[in-house]
Amino acid sequence: MAALVGVALVAAGCTGGGEPEGGGASPTTTTSPRPQLPEGEQGPLPQVTPQPLAMNRIGDDVAVRDKVELVIDPMVAPQTVDLASRLLEEAGAAEVIVRAPGARVEDATLSVRIGDRAGATSAKELQDLGFPLASTEPESYTLAVQGGEQQLITIGAADPAGVHYGVQTLRQLTSEGRIAGAGVVDRPSMPLRGTVEGFYGSPWTQQERLDQLAFYGDMKLNTYIYAPKDDPYHRELWREPYPPAEFGELQELIGAAAANFVKFTFAISPGTSICYSDPADVAALQGKMQAVYDAGVRDFSIALDDITYTQWNCAQDAQRYGEPSQASAGQAQVDLLNTVQTEFVETHPDTAPLQFVPTEYSDMEDSPYKSALREQLHPDVVTMWTGDGVIPESVTIEDAQQAGQVWGRELFLWDNYPVNDFPASEGRLLVGPYAKREQGLHEHLSGAVSNPMNQAAASKVAETGLADFSWNSADYDPQRAWRAAAEYLAGDRFSAERAGFEADPATVDALLVFFDLNYFSPVANGSPWQGPAPELQRRIDEFRAQWSGGDRAAALEGLRGYARAIADAPEAIRAGADRDFTADSEPWLQATDLWGAALLATVDGLQARAEGNEPGAQAKFAESAEFAQRAGQIETVPGENEQQGPVRLADGVLDVFLREAPGL
Incomplete structure (x- = not known):
């Protein structure tokens, strides 16, 4: 085949909601019931990706400070111990003491216990909270974050992979020295x-x-x-x-x-x-x-x-x-x-x-x-x-x-x-x-x-x-996952290269603008299964309606704001996003620089026309055409792809508008 892509989906039994934006129809088959978790004071929880099977707030957040004990049993792999230790240190612990089950560290301000769902490390605490026993299915885990007088975090799992995934979820619940008071029962479908x-x-x-x-x-x-x-x-x-x-x-x-x-x-x-x-x-x-x-x-x-x-x-x-x-x-x-x-x-x-x-x-x-x-x-x-x-x-x-x-x-x-x-x-x-x-x-x-x-x-x-x-x-x-990808690439990572928990909001916004320009997805014959630049198209449609309706000031203000977001996105991405992503995307970032400049020049031309300055408008339209021509000459990296050629983005939307705008 020209290209093979495989996405493995296997039954594990979850309940579902309605059809999300951009998704398929709701399932027609019956799934197993969602686990019922104990509930505490309600409050927003961070988004976790992948979306857990069941997650809700069960109490107060936990502060990570001073001395923290990390209690592990033999199920926990060394790399998981390392991940948990680094997570707690980055979250604010002055010292993390790793120990086996037994006598606790008396002056610890937080106890984190991870291991076998049925072992002494985890089972009693989870049962005392009213949690259902963690699933015996591979890679499943249960997680509980208990705030209050005795701060305690418990992760019980069916196998070493499940323990590791529980810690990965804990990572995403951590922000500014606190871990959200969440309960999670999770397994892959x-x-x-x-x-x-x-x-x-x-x-x-x-x-x-x-x-x-x-x-x-x-x-x-x-x-x-x-x-x-x-x-x-x-x-x-x-x-x-x-x-x-x-x-x-x-x-x-x-x-x-x-x-x-x-x-x-x-x-x-x-x-x-x-x-x-x-x-x-x-x-x-x-x-x-x-x-x-x-x-x-x-x-x-x-x-x-x-x-x-x-x-x-x-x-x-x-x-x-x-x-x-x-x-x-x-x-x-x-x-x-x-x-x-x-x-x-x-x-x-x-x-x-x-x-x-x-x-x-x-x-x-x-x-x-x-x-x-x-x-x-x-x-x-x-x-x-x-x-x-x-x-x-x-x-x-x-x-x-x-x-x-x-x-x-x-x-x-x-x-x-x-x-x-x-x-x-x-x-x-x-x-x-x-x-x-x-x-x-x-x-x-x-x-x-x-x-x-x-x-x-x-x-x-x-x-x-x-x-x-x-x-x-x-x-x-799909839209939730799309934003999660931008947040990951904007700094929501925890690795030896870049430890941290927060994605930079400006970089996330810039990435989402860039993603939209590169939204088009073709099938083999070239027709789209996802059309080009839907957000940009929405903005242009809104502009056209306001412009033709006579509210030209509002039309220009709205389109200029998004044109500026396009023009500024490449530099924001180069400064704040994952370096490897930036390197992969550089030809498309260069094209975005030029297409953004072309759109801004076109908005300037329309502004001049609205002000009665037609010579100024024509000069700006000519400037826009020059930027667009230069953008069309940028090519993909030689030898990287099977198919080589000019970089394409937002075609059928941005290029069409730039050609038609001088006639408005």
Whole structure:
């Protein structure tokens, strides 16, 4: 495919609300009831992303000061202890004393207890508060922040990942030396949530991958599928072992993934040259898997996308399976996948079921190929699907149900957004919201992953939406997640590089203006599934109505304010946003500089016209046209994307208005 994107959604049972702005229809299926939490004095709580299953205020905030004890049991991973300790220190603790359960630190002003939901560290406190016992489901946790005379924070979880996610939620409840008095009962609605590096063009660098894995830990994403199309050892040279230097980088990524509770899924794409009936090729495939299994990988994927079934790669396959066809290709792939599942996966301890990208990876239509796989593929093999098209306009419950019937199993969504490696995405930075994925899809899919852009840091905008959606699809709100991405990129991070809890409001606003200019999201034929610059379009429509209605002063004042916001956004982003995001976005920021100047010049021209100064108006319109021409000459970074060309943003909105404004 031009680009593969997968979003894994899996059932975990949550209740949902109505349809949020930009989202899909409300779920039609029944979900398990929302946990009932004890309630204290009401007050606003900070937004937590991903949205928890259940969260409300249970009492006063907790002050973090002086000496704090951090009580941990054996379930808690060292990296989680480190995260909790740094969080408390940054929040205001003069000293954090880490200890095992037992005698408490007498002069501690706050006790933080994290560990096994049923262990002595957590269970009694949660039960005394009237909390339901934390779920036994993987990655679930319960959190309680108790203010008052005895300040106490308790996190109980089902496993080490759940403990870590509880601390990540605690991070987002912290502001200005206080932790909000919240109660949370939480678990993911999908067991597989993350990204697949499956695009064409320049692969991510090692540093970008390490940064992504840290981001997944922040956002409770647990899956990274390593499948870069332009890694020769993934595809063309799949039989050959990775050279020592490249293998060393893989080992570093495997370790970083584990440290962030992310499943490093190793994908191999042998379809361009494999001989299905040759035992040597099957052995080579399993040998490649064995090498990374020995390095710690327990999740594997075989990608058979973007190949043809109109010819075989060897004469042996023609003898065994007959003439090339959909049916014979399906049979050959079934034999390969079943062999790998039974001979490798089932004989290697702790290995997850094999994942598979089929040659027919989209739509809901039956075929001889799908029939062969439906009838014979091992039931444990996880099959990926991109929706009703390679780049779908939406993903609905009905789509997932129909596709599941055709394939005979729940499917794992490979969502081709925000990938920008196909012709219609040329010149675009896709930072619109993650939208038009229907609430409740977790009940009909086995998981969801997003295929990102070559621009790794800029992909975090859509990845934040995917994280929010796949954690709690029933309550998903695209606009809420979109703003959360801006807040994260504006400083709401907690890392070794930038410890802190607050996003800079001016930077958030600038990012949202910039995101709007780059809202347009095309399907494969170039038509939009998300239209261009909706907020800018709203402002222009408002201007036109006021201008034509005779209130020209109000029209110019309103449009000038937003034009100034556009013109000022690039500098605000360069000064205050994540440095990697700024680097990824630089060509689009340069274009925004010029388009903002063009819009301001046009407003000046209209102002001059309103004042009866037509020569001044014409001069300003000419100045605007020059800025617009220069903006149109800015190009994407050579070699970074599969598709190269002029930078495009807000086209069909801003350029049209600038052309038409001199005639108003």
